[in-house]
Each structure stands twice: as structure tokens, then as C-alpha cells.
Amino acid sequence: xxxxxxxxxxxxxxxxxxxxxxxxxxxxxxxxxxxxxxxxxxxxxxxxxxxxxxxxxxxxxxxxxxxxxxxxxxxxxxxxxxxxxxxxxxxxxxxxxxxxxxxxxxxxxx
Amino acid sequence: xxxxxxxxxxxxxxxxxxxxxxxxxxxxxxxxxxxxxxxxxxxxxxxxxxxxxxxxxxxxxxxxxxxxxxxxxxxxxxxxxxxxxxxxxxxxxxxxxxxxxxxxxxxxxxxxxx
Numbered sequence: 001x002x003x004x005x006x007x008x009x010x011x012x013x014x015x016x017x018x019x020x021x022x023x024x025x026x027x028x029x030x031x032x033x034x035x036x037x038x039x040x041x042x043x044x045x046x047x048x049x050x051x052x053x054x055x056x057x058x059x060x061x062x063x064x065x066x067x068x069x070x071x072x073x074x075x076x077x078x079x080x081x082x083x084x085x086x087x088x089x090x091x092x093x094x095x096x097x098x099x100x101x102x103x104x105x106x107x108x109x110x
Numbered sequence: 111x112x113x114x115x116x117x118x119x120x121x122x123x124x125x126x127x128x129x130x131x132x133x134x135x136x137x138x139x140x141x142x143x144x145x146x147x148x149x150x151x152x153x154x155x156x157x158x159x160x161x162x163x164x165x166x167x168x169x170x171x172x173x174x175x176x177x178x179x180x181x182x183x184x185x186x187x188x189x190x191x192x193x194x195x196x197x198x199x200x201x202x203x204x205x206x207x208x209x210x211x212x213x214x215x216x217x218x219x220x221x222x223x224x
Contacts, residue, residue, distance in 0.1 A: 009151075031210050035214075042116075042214050042216035043199060045211070045213075090153055092153075098156050098203075099210075101155070104153045
């Protein structure tokens with residue numbers, strides 16, 4: 001089974017901090033994705049990557065950046081955390097048949 | 111512009127009865143559709159999928175129906191069980207040149223009452 005590991009289940013950060021969310025997959029998949037989930041808004045795509053050092057903006061990239069230096073690791077960076085970035089963040093990798101998600105990181109920005 | 115729509119934010123059914131979750135899409139390039147189930151504080155898990163060349167796919171208690179002309183799909187759960195209580199997301203993909211990127215609906219919270 002594909003395993004997608006997100007380094008933290010819960011995080012609390014202060015406004016203005018730089019925040020790193022890490023995601024590691026063990027199946028050598030090219031495609032990796034970062035989503036956020038908010039009540040009433042569903043899953044919204046922030047960024048995705050289809051190869052090492054390649055990235056593309058999703059639907060809501062503002063305030064975020066990403067890094068993919070190795071195939072197995074895809075990092076989401078909040079350059080200067082704000083309270084409206086309080087959310088559940090979900091990383092996913094994509095074999096042919098659909099995504100496998102990590103367990104999610106619940107980020108609270110205070 | 112929402113390309114995948116789940117118009118019912120919530121649904122409540124009795125244990126043992128049928129649950130029907132609906133999903134509409136607007137992008138005619140979508141040709142592969144998936145349903146995911148999500149419990150609180152966990153990542154979504156894949157449930158069932160259907161290709162646009164089919165109109166029905168069944169896996170145990172779960173059946174997905176696709177009506178391409180209406181751009182509509184539905185997920186049927188029979189019989190519903192309390193453990194099915196979760197948020198269900200419909201997702202769609204255009205296979206050509208998409209890097210397998212999925213577009214999700216907003217989700218439907220299903221509650222199955224004992």
C-alpha cells in the first residue's frame with residue numbers, strides 16, 4: 001500500500017511565523033498535491049508538483065509556496081502565517097487510479 | 111466557477127436504508143470520477159470510481175451511477191450502516207494532460223442513525 005506521511009497532525013503557530021508542512025511518500029509517484037479543507041468549501045488545491053523541482057499553482061496559491069527537491073518529499077510553506085490560513089492541510093500522491101492522502105495536518109494560526 | 115457540485119451539504123438516513131449522494135459537473139472534459147470518504151481528523155480515503163465509458167460500477171454495498179448526458183453521478187450505499195457516517199467527496203478528472211489533478215466538490219455529510 002502507498003503510504004503518505006505528513007510530519008505533524010496538529011500545529012499551532014503565531015501570526016507572521018514561517019511555517020513548513022512536510023509530506024513524504026514511499027511509492028515513487030511523480031505527482032504530489034497540497035489541498036486545504038475548510039467547512040463548506042470542500043477540498044481546494046493549493047499547489048501541485050509533477051516532478052522534482054517542478055511545481056504548478058492550484059486554485060488558491062496566494063500566501064503559500066512549495067518545494068520539491070526530492071521525488072518523495074513535497075513541502076508546503078506558509079511564508080508569513082495569517083489567521084485565515086487556519087485549516088486542515090492534506091497532502092496527496094497520485095498513481096493512475098486516484099489520490100492517496102496523508103492523515104492531514106490541522107494548523108491553527110493564533 | 112465550481113466545476114463539481116454537491117448540492118446537499120448533509121443527508122440523514124436510518125440504518126439499513128439506502129443512502130443516495132448526488133454530484134453534478136459542468137466540465138465536459140471530465141472523463142473519470144471518484145468518490146472519497148472522510149472521517150474527522152483523518153485524510154480522505156478512496157471509495158469507488160467510474161470511467162466515462164461506463165454507466166455503473168459496483169463494489170459491495172457501494173454503487174456509483176454515471177449519467178453523462180445529464181453530467182450527473184450518484185453514489186448509492188445499501189444497506190447504510192452507522193460506520194458510513196462521514197463526509198463524502200465527489201471528484202472528477204480530465205485524463206488528458208491533467209497530471210491526474212482532481213477537482214473536488216464541497217462534500218456531503220452523511221449521518222446514518224441507528
